[in-house]
Amino acid sequence: MLMFSPKLLTCLKDYSKQQFVTDCVSGFIVGIVAIPLAIAFAIASGVSPDKGLFTAIIAGFLVSMLGGSRVQIGGPTGAFVVIVYGIVQKHGVDGLIIATLMAGILLIIMGVAKVGTAVKFIPHSVIVGFTSGIAVIIFSSQVKDFLGLKIEKVPAEFVEKWRIFMEHMGTVNYDALIVGLLTVLIIILFPRISKRVPGALIALISVSSLVAYFHLPVETIGSRFGELPHVLPVPVFPHISFSIISELFQPAITIAILGAVESLLSAIVSDGMIGAKHRSNTELVGQGIANIGSALFGGMPATGAIARTVTNIKNGGRTPIAGIMHAITVLLIMMFLGIWIKYVPLACLAGILVVVAYHMSEWRSFCELLKWSRGGKMVLLSTFLLTIFVDLNAAIEWGVVLASFVFMKRMADATHIKVIAKEYEEDEKGEDRQLSGFVLPAHVEIYEVNGPLFFGAANRFDEVGRQINEKPKVRILRFRDVPVIDSTGMYALRSFYNKCKKDQIALIITGLHVQPLNEMVKSNLYELIGEENVFSSMKETILRAQELLKESKP
Numbered sequence: 408m409l410m411f412s413p414k415l416l417t418c419l420k421d422y423s424k425q426q427f428v429t430d431c432v433s434g435f436i437v438g439i440v441a442i443p444l445a446i447a448f449a450i451a452s453g454v455s456p457d458k459g460l461f462t463a464i465i466a467g468f469l470v471s472m473l474g475g476s477r478v479q480i481g482g483p484t485g486a487f488v489v490i491v492y493g494i495v496q497k498h499g500v501d502g503l504i505i506a507t508l509m510a511g512i513l514l515i516i517m518g519v520a521k522v523g524t525a526v527k528f529i530p531h532s533v534i535v536g537f538t539s540g541i542a543v544i545i546f547s548s549q550v551k552d553f554l555g556l557k558i559e560k561v562p563a564e565f566v567e568k569w570r571i572f573m574e575h576m577g578t579v580n581y582d583a584l585i586v587g588l589l590t591v592l593i594i595i596l597f598p599r600i601s602k603r604v605p606g607a608l609i610a611l612i613s614v615s616s617l618v619a620y621f622h623l624p625v626e627t628i629g630s631r632f633g634e635l636p637h638v639l640p641v642p643v644f645p646h647i648s649f650s651i652i653s654e655l656f657q658p659a660i661t662i663a664i665l666g667a668v669e670s671l672l673s674a675i676v677s678d679g680m681i682g683a684k685h686r687s688n689t690e691l692v693g694q695g696i697a698n699i700g701s702a703l704f705g706g707m708p709a710t711g712a713i714a715r716t717v718t719n720i721k722n723g724g725r726t727p728i729a730g731i732m733h734a735i736t737v738l739l740i741m742m743f744l745g746i747w748i749k750y751v752p753l754a755c756l757a758g759i760l761v762v763v764a765y766h767m768s769e770w771r772s773f774c775e776l777l778k779w780s781r782g783g784k785m786v787l788l789s790t791f792l793l794t795i796f797v798d799l800n801a802a803i804e805w806g807v808v809l810a811s812f813v814f815m816k817r818m819a820d821a822t823h824i825k826v827i828a829k830e831y832e833e834d835e836k837g838e839d840r841q842l843s844g845f846v847l848p849a850h851v852e853i854y855e856v857n858g859p860l861f862f863g864a865a866n867r868f869d870e871v872g873r874q875i876n877e878k879p880k881v882r883i884l885r886f887r888d889v890p891v892i893d894s895t896g897m898y899a900l901r902s903f904y905n906k907c908k909k910d911q912i913a914l915i916i917t918g919l920h921v922q923p924l925n926e927m928v929k930s931n932l933y934e935l936i937g938e939e940n941v942f943s944s945m946k947e948t949i950l951r952a953q954e955l956l957k958e959s960k961p
Contacts, residue, residue, distance in 0.1 A: 411518070411519075411688070411689050411692050412475070412686060412689050413472065413473045413474065413475065413689060413693065413727075414474065414475055414476055414477050414685070414686065414689070414726075414727055415471070415472060415473075415726070415727040415728075418477060418725075418726040418727060418728075419726075422726065422728075426725060426726065426728075427728060429723040429724070429725070429729075430723070430724050430725065430726055430728040430729040430732060431728070431729075431732050432722065432723065433719050433722035433723050433724030433729045433732075434719070434724060434728070434729040434730065434731065434732025434733040434735070434736060435732060435733075435736050436603075436605075436718065436722050437480055437715050437718050437719045437722070437724070437729065437730075437733040437736075438732065438733040438734070438735070438736025438737045438740070439605075439608055439736065439740070440605045440607065440608060440715060440718055441463045441467070441480070441482055441712075441715055441733060441736075441737055442460070442463070442737055442740060442748075443607055443608065443611045443751070443756065443759055444459075444482075444483075444607070444712075444714075444715070444759070444763070445459035445460050445462060445463040445482060445483050445737070446459050446460065446628065446748070446751070446756060447459070447756040447757075447759050447760050447763075448483040448484065448485060448487070448488060448707075448760075449462075449483060449707060450628075450753070450756060451485075451488045451492070451545060451548050451549065451760055452483075452487065452488050452491035452492050452495065452707060453491065453492045453495040453496060454491070454495060454500060454503070454707065455632050456628055456632055456635060456748070457632075457635050457636050458500075458705060458706055458707050459483050459706075459707065460635075460737060460741050461639065461640070461701065461704050461705055461706040462482055462483045462701045462706035462707045462708075462709050463482040463483065463709075463733075463734065463737045464639065464734050464737050464738045464741070465639075465697070465700045465701050465704045465706055465734075466481050466482055466483075466697040466698065466700060466701040466706065466709030467480065467481045467482045467697075467709070467730060467733055467734035467737065468730075468731055468734035468735075469481070469693065469696055469697035469700050470482075470670075470693055470694060470697045470709065470711070470730060471727040471728075471729075471730025471731045471733075471734070472693075472727065472731060473689075473692070473693035473696050473697070474670075474689065474690050474693030474694065474697075474727065474730075475674070475685050475686030475687065475688070475689030475690035475691075475692075475693060476673075476674040476677060476678075476683075476685040476686075476690055476711070476727075477677075477681065477683050477685070477725060477726055477727065478677045478681060478683075478716055478719050478720050478724055478725060478726075478727075478729065478730070479670065479673060479674055479677065479685070479690070479711045479716055479727075479730065480711070480712050480715040480716045480718075480719050480729075480730050480733055481670070481694070481697055481709050481710065481711055481712065481730065482709050482712050482715065483706075483707050483708070483709055483712075484669060484709075484710055484711075484712050485541060485542075485545050485760070485763050485764070485767050486538070486541055486665055486669050486710065486767075487662065487665065487666075487707065487708045487710070488541065488544065488545050488548065489540075489541050489544050489545075489794070489798070489799050490658060490661050490662060490665065490708075490798075490799050490800075491503060491707055491708060492548070492563065493563065493658070493798060493799075494506050494655070494658050496563050498654070498655065500705075501645060501646075502651070502654075502655060503707065504645050504702045504705060505645050505647055505651055505652075505655055505702070506655040506658045506659045506662060506708075507659075507662065507698050507699075507701060507702040507706070507707065507708045508645065508647075508698070508699055508702040508703070509652065509655060509656065509659035510659045510660075510662035510663040510666060510695075510698055510708060511663075511694075511695045511696065511697070511698030511699035511700075511701075511702060512695065512699065513659060513660065513663035513695070514663050514666060514667060514691050514692070514694050514695030514698060515691070515692050515695035515696065515699075516695075517663065517667060517691045517695075518688045518689065518690070518691030518692035518693075518694075518695060519688075519692065521688050522688075522691075523667075523671065523686075523687025523688040523689075523690065523691050524687055526664075526667045526668055526671055526687075526691075529668055529807065530786060530806070530807070530810040530814075531776075532776055532779075532783050532786040532787040532790070532806075532810060533786060533787075533790050533803065533806035533807055533810055534668065534672070535769050535772050535773055535776055535787060536786065536787045536788070536789070536790025536791040536794065536802070536806055537790050537791070537794045537799060537802045537803060537806065538767060538768075538769055539767075539768050539769055539770070539773050539791050539794075540790065540791045540792070540793075540794025540795045540799075540802060541767065541794060541799070542764040542765070542767040542768035542769075543764070543768070543794075543795055544565065544794070544795060545760055545763065545764040545767065546760075546761060546764040546765075547565060547568055547569065548561075548760075549757035549760045549761055549764070550572050550757075551572070552583070552587075552626070552753040552754055552756065552757035553583070553584070553587040553754055553757040553758065553761060554576075554579045554580065554583060554584055554587070555578075555579060555580025555581075555582065555583025555584060555625060555626070555754060556572065556575045556576075556578050556579060556580070557575060557578040557580075558571060558572075558575050558578075565795050565796055566796070580624070580625060582623045582624055582625050583625045583626070583752070583753075583754040584754070586614055586617075586618060586623065586625055586752050586754040586755055586758070587754040587755070587757050587758040587761070588758070589610075589614055589617075589758075590610045590611075590614050590754070590755045590757075590758025590759060591758045591761055591762055593606055593609055593610035593613065593614070594606035594607055594610050594758070594759065594762045595762070597609050597610070602721075603721075603722065605718065607759050607762070610755065610758065610759065611751060611755060611759070614752065614755045614758075615747075615750050615751050615752060615755060618750070618752045618755075619750050623752075625752045625753070625754055626752070626753045626754075627749060627750055627751060627752050627753060628748060628749050628750070628751050628753065628756075629749025629750060631753065632749075633749075634746075634749060635741070635745050635748055635749060636741075636745070637741065637742050637743075637745050637746075638742060639704060639738070640704055640705050642703040642704050643703065643705070644703060645702070657800055658800070660800075661799055661800050661803065662698075662708045664803060665710070665799070665803075666694055666698065666708060666709070666710040667691055667694070667710075669710040669711055669713075670690055670691070670694050670710045670711035671685075671687060671690065671691075671711075672711075672713065673710075673711035673712065673713040673716050674687070674690055674711060676713055676716070676717070677716050677717070677720060680717070680720050681720060681725065690711075694709070694710060694711070697709050714763075714766070715733075719733070773787070773791075782813035782816065782817070783813070785809060785813070786806055786809050786810045786813060789802075789805060789806065789809060790802045790803070790805065790806035790809075793805055793806070815861075818858070818859060818861065819861075822856075822857065822858030822859060822860065822861075823857055823858065824854055824855065824856050824857070825854075825855040825857070826852055826853070826854060826855075827847065827852070827853040827855060847949075848949075848952065848953055848956055850879045850880040850881065850956060851879055851880070851881045851882075851883065851952050851956070852879040852881070852882050852883065853882075853883045853885055854882060854883065854884045854885065855885045855888075856884060856885060856886055856888065856889050857888040857889075858888065858889065859889065859890055859891045859892070859893075859896075860889050860891070860892040860893070860896035860899070860900070860923070861891070861892070861893040861895060861896050878910055878912065879912060880911075880912060880913065880955070880956060880959050881912065881913045881914075881915065881952045881955050881956060882907055882912050882913070882914050882915070883915045883916075883917060883948055883949075883952060884900075884903075884914065884915070884916045884917070885917050885918050885945070885948075886916060886917065886918045886919050886920065886923055887917070887918030887920075888918075889919075889920065889923055890920055890922065890923075891920075891922050891923065892922065892923045892926050897926055897927070897930050897932065900927075900932065901930065901932055904932065904935065904936060913940070913952075913955045913959070914936055914940065915940045915941075915942065915948055915951055915952060915955075916936060916940065916941050916942075917941070917942045917943065917944070917945055917947075917948040918943065918945075919941065919943075939951070
């Protein structure tokens with residue numbers, strides 16, 4: 408399989424007219440669903456609503472055209488709200504465009520380097536932690552519009568933001584509050600009437616109509632942002648300097664990692680729903696190109712949108728044609744019906760995002776993870792709190808590092824060395840039955856090593872060695888339960904060999920697996936120990952120990 412092989416090419420080989428019609432219908436429905444979400448995510452990110460539409464059109468088209476999933480729908484998502492808002496506040500819209508462009512390049516590099524599968528290994532507790540943190544921030548970002556508070560500028564910092572909210576609670580616009588609550592209620596209750604038509608779309612149309620009909624004094628997209636464009640802008644390559652690249656490099660990395668994780672998680676979920684298999688590295692390359700395209704058209708970062716992808720699947724979409732149709736639908740609505748978008752109340756969009764934040768919070772998974780081990784809880788809570796109170800960069804970095812340390816601690820705890828100095832007994836595996844109950848010759852010790860021998864557990868040899876008072880004449884290292892050994896483990900093993908040699912203790916190794924054996928050969932330790940002292944069976948090892956005891960007698 409080629410590194411870059413878009414699913415569209417595969418799907419078109421056996422494409423039917425019936426599937427084309429189904430894909431077009433599904434794409435049309437998803438396109439309608441995408442419009443309020445694209446606008447809402449753009450406003451929540453601190454940019455104008457047209458940026459969200461441009462992203463849904465350009466990135467949505469390119470993700471489906473060049474991606475590695477049959478049903479993935481690309482576009483702006485809630486996961487980017489935090490990082491985008493921070494970039495816009497500090498570097499402006501131009502900085503966001505450059506960061507998105509850089510993130511696209513990084514995603515392509517990740518795909519070419521074939522790290523698509525590696526991204527999936529980010530711990531679940533880290534993903535839930537920052538996703539739940541993002542949900543809290545999205546909810547916080549909508550309080551002003553949901554309540555219609557009269558605040559000129561909302562601070563970016565979480566604590567300061569809520570302090571300002573509390574100070575301005577006396578300015579609540581009850582009309583806006585009713586609009587927001589009505590939106591939430593419609594989204595929650597409408598699925599009982601029909602699950603095929605999205606509740607968010609019904610809420611948007613009905614609530615906007617009520618506001619216009621009764622002339623309610625609430626802020627709308629038009630009153631804040633003015634008239635929306637009816638055509639795509641001309642692509643422009645931004646001015647880039649070395650200083651700008653250095654300033655935006657870390658945010659770009661965050662966008663790339665977040666985009667990769669979100670898109671691949673969405674692809675995995677969709678695979679399970681349709682019984683297919685996506686191409687991870689192709690998906691990353693496609694996402695990278697989509698982000699570059701979005702940036703050139705003045706858009707936002709984009710990734711796979713799980714909710715819209717699921718909507719696509721439920722409406723029968725099974726090939727990238729549905730995603731392409733979704734992008735075309737958004738474009739046509741922007742061109743011919745965009746004049747009506749300006750009447751959408753901001754409180755309505757805030758209500759939509761409140762529901763999005765609720766579903767995004769994964770509170771059930773969050774509560775379940777709190778029942779896990781202390782290390783897992785530490786990773787979850789630290790990632791969650793850092794996302795809210797510091798930033799997403801620190802949250803992901805710290806979460807992954809802390810999760811790595813927790814994992815290494817668990818692996819180290821799982822590795823232990825048992826010393827057998829007197830009687831050799833049959834083990835649970837039923838191996839070495841001929842030696843069951845066999846009394847070891849005097850001056851012979853067996854070191855039974857269990858678990859991976861890596862840097863976190865390499866000190867086990869020293870710990871066990873300090874517990875032995877009388878020095879034997881022969882030591883047997885049993886490695887049957889050691890699947891892997893790293894450089895630090897090999898260093899510890901060599902040190903153990905040198906100590907045995909210094910104390911004139913013969914060393915025999917038995918039960919080596921392929922990886923530890925290869926590492927010993929590479930490090931020359933196999934040659935130092937001697938081929939005559941390496942065995943696969945315990946019986947041969949004991950016989951060799953008896954020979955060495957005889958040779959050691961004067």
